[in-house]
Amino acid sequence: MAASPQSEAMCTCPVCCDIFTEPVVLLCGHSFCQDCLKEWWRQSTLQTCPVCMQVFPMAQLPRNLALKDLSDTLRQKRSQGAAAAATLKEVCSLHGERFRLFCQDDQQLICLVCRDAQKHKTHTFLPINEAAEEHRTKLLVELMHLKSKLGSFKEQKLVCDEMSSHVKFQAQQTEKKIKEDFQKLYQFLRAEEAARVDAVRKEAALKSDAQNIRTVNLTAEISLLTDKIQTIERELKTEDFSFMLNVKSTLERSQCKLPVPETPSGALVDEGKHLGNLLFTVWMKMKHLAKYSPVTLDPNTSGEQLILSENLTCLSESAKSLRLPSNPERCGCCIVLGRESFSSGIHSWDAEVEGFWALGVAARTKEQSVEMTWGIYAYGPEDVIELNTEKHVLLFRLAFMFRLEAIIEEFEEHVSSAITIMKSLLASDTRTHTHTHTQTYMVVRSSHSDNKPGLNGAGSEGRERKRERERENKTGGEDGEKVMESSLWQPDKCIAYCRSVFDASIYLLSGYISIYF
Numbered sequence: 001m002a003a004s005p006q007s008e009a010m011c012t013c014p015v016c017c018d019i020f021t022e023p024v025v026l027l028c029g030h031s032f033c034q035d036c037l038k039e040w041w042r043q044s045t046l047q048t049c050p051v052c053m054q055v056f057p058m059a060q061l062p063r064n065l066a067l068k069d070l071s072d073t074l075r076q077k078r079s080q081g082a083a084a085a086a087t088l089k090e091v092c093s094l095h096g097e098r099f100r101l102f103c104q105d106d107q108q109l110i111c112l113v114c115r116d117a118q119k120h121k122t123h124t125f126l127p128i129n130e131a132a133e134e135h136r137t138k139l140l141v142e143l144m145h146l147k148s149k150l151g152s153f154k155e156q157k158l159v160c161d162e163m164s165s166h167v168k169f170q171a172q173q174t175e176k177k178i179k180e181d182f183q184k185l186y187q188f189l190r191a192e193e194a195a196r197v198d199a200v201r202k203e204a205a206l207k208s209d210a211q212n213i214r215t216v217n218l219t220a221e222i223s224l225l226t227d228k229i230q231t232i233e234r235e236l237k238t239e240d241f242s243f244m245l246n247v248k249s250t251l252e253r254s255q256c257k258l259p260v261p262e263t264p265s266g267a268l269v270d271e272g273k274h275l276g277n278l279l280f281t282v283w284m285k286m287k288h289l290a291k292y293s294p295v296t297l298d299p300n301t302s303g304e305q306l307i308l309s310e311n312l313t314c315l316s317e318s319a320k321s322l323r324l325p326s327n328p329e330r331c332g333c334c335i336v337l338g339r340e341s342f343s344s345g346i347h348s349w350d351a352e353v354e355g356f357w358a359l360g361v362a363a364r365t366k367e368q369s370v371e372m373t374w375g376i377y378a379y380g381p382e383d384v385i386e387l388n389t390e391k392h393v394l395l396f397r398l399a400f401m402f403r404l405e406a407i408i409e410e411f412e413e414h415v416s417s418a419i420t421i422m423k424s425l426l427a428s429d430t431r432t433h434t435h436t437h438t439q440t441y442m443v444v445r446s447s448h449s450d451n452k453p454g455l456n457g458a459g460s461e462g463r464e465r466k467r468e469r470e471r472e473n474k475t476g477g478e479d480g481e482k483v484m485e486s487s488l489w490q491p492d493k494c495i496a497y498c499r500s501v502f503d504a505s506i507y508l509l510s511g512y513i514s515i516y517f
Contacts, residue, residue, distance in 0.1 A: 008074065010067075010070065011067065011070055011071040011074045013031075013032055013033045013036055014030070014032065014050060014051055015032055015033065015036035015037070015039075015040060015050055016033060016036050019071050019074055019075050019078075020032075020033055020064075020067055020068065020071040021033045021034070021035070021071070022034040022035070022063070022068065023063070023064040023067045023068050023071060024037060024061040024062060024063055024064060025061075025062055025063075025064040025067075026049050026054075026056050026058070026061075027054075027056055027058075028049050028051075028052050028054050028056070030049055030050075030051045030052065031064045031067055032050065034061060034063075037050070037061065092110065092111040092113070092114060094111075094113075094114065095111050095113040095114065097111035097112060097113055098111065099111055099128065100112050100127075100128065101114075101115055101125040101126065101127065101128065102125065102126050102127070102128055102131035102132075103120055103123050103124075103125055104123065104124045104125065104126060104131070105120075105122075105123040105124065106120070106123065109128065110125070159325060159326055162325045162326075163325040163327065166324070166325045170299075177310060184289065185286070185289070185290075188286060188289055189282070189286075192282055192285070196274060196278075199274065200269065200274050203269055203270065203274075204269050207267060207268065207269060210267065211267065214264075218261060221258055221261075224258075225256065225258070228253055228254065228256070231250075231253060232250060232253070232254050235250045293311070293313045294340065294349060295313075295338040295339075295340050295349060296311075296312045296313060296338065296339050296340070297312045297313065297315060297336050297337070297338060297339070298312075298329070298336065298337050298338065298339045299312065299336075300327060300329045300330070301329045301330055301331060301335070301336050301337040302315070302324070302330070302336040303324075303330060303331070303332050303333040303334050303335050303336065304318070304321040304322045304323070304324050304333055305317060305318050305321060305322075305333045305334045306318060306322075306334060306335075306336055307322070308336070315336060317334070317355075321333070337362070
């Protein structure tokens with residue numbers, strides 16, 4: 001028999017909203033599960049009733065035995081009802097028979113009567129235990145996939161948490177660096193302001209001192225002239241005899257040998273000198289403080305083996321791996337990309353390198369996680385240059401201007417080209433020649449799109465070819481002339497091929513090292 005709603009409401013704890021377990025009663029008349037009330041009091045600062053909030057400082061809680069018996073009875077009825085419901089679920093609702101088979105077409109349990117019915121006449125069946133084993137296997141496979149996916153999601157969550165922490169760290173460091181850089185500018189501007197104000201004050205003081213000295217001199221001269229005038233005026237008022245008696249000395253005193261004073265030039269402060277193009281002049285001086293770098297490194301692409309400088313223009317190898325988030329922009333443990341990019345034009349850079357290094361230009365795809373496709377690059381400590389001749393790489397202009405000339409020679413039944421590379425650095429704004437650096441390099445044509453500096457060992461092979469070439473050059477110029485006269489020398493085809501392989505911006509001149517076709 002099912003319990004009535006009233007009895008269920010009476011046996012429900014207000015805290016856990018379930019049937020009472022070991023109910024206790026407070027002085028206010030409200031009952032609760034003993035554990036629920038203790039947990040409530042543990043979280044609260046006072047021993048209050050969870051319903052009416054009255055305070056009851058009670059050490060021993062009285063048990064509600066009547067409510068406990070009623071709750072146990074209600075819990076037993078619930079268990080019996082659940083067992084009956086489970087029994088009903090094992091019986092076919094159409095025929096009242098127990099389920100014996102599993103219909104694979106309808107994916108449901110059926111009884112033996114259902115198997116013979118018209119609805120399941122053409123269907124296939126399995127015993128329940130066999131069907132359960134088969135579906136357990138399928139679910140185990142799906143469970144493995146779900147666990148694998150769960151692991152991926154958890155791993156990605158860890159990466160996300162790591163990135164969030166790194167973002168906060170980046171924001172703090174970037175904000176600190178911005179404040180430091182602007183503080184340098186503020187200090188420069190304050191120092192420049194103080195220097196210019198001091199210059200104005202010094203000039204004003206000099207001009208004021210000069211004016212004060214001139215004022216003192218003019219005052220003395222005015223006093224002298226005033227005395228002479230007063231003396232002459234007194235002589236003019238005397239009688240003729242007295243006047244003529246002293247006329248000679250009076251005439252001498254009336255002579256003024258002082259020059260007529262003139263206002264000197266440059267007496268005022270030169271405002272034009274201090275204010276003319278003031279901001280522009282300060283800005284020009286500030287340019288020396290803030291140096292421009294045509295290429296800045298992107299920290300989000302830096303590998304964990306690299307340390308970048310604060311101004312993002314220099315890098316060095318780290319003695320230990322840095323802890324960096326695994327964002328898709330990173331291309332490798334020892335690779336960092338520049339932030340600047342280009343799609344056309346003539347570009348050149350000056351870079352200072354030492355030790356083992358690699359420097360080049362790469363074609364960057366839209367998918368940030370895809371490895372960079374290197375177009376042209378050099379690496380050291382030996383100067384070695386390599387070219388990638390994939391068509392999709394050559395669609396963009398290479399960043400170096402090379403001029404090549406190939407001399408075809410025969411080495412061990414295959415054709416090689418000896419080339420020298422002359423790098424001409426051009427000013428990007430005026431395209432005027434600035435300087436030319438001539439250097440012998442090893443140039444290798446590679447057909448692999450994932451070619452990267454320092455990974456294919458071309459440098460040692462190139463050095464061996466170079467030494468072989470130098471040994472042959474010691475035999476004299478006649479051998480070289482024979483090479484030029486060889487039937488293998490086809491300049492037109494060589495030029496056309498090299499232009500199609502390398503780039504339209506590369507032309508042919510003379511050289512000594514090998515290029516492999």
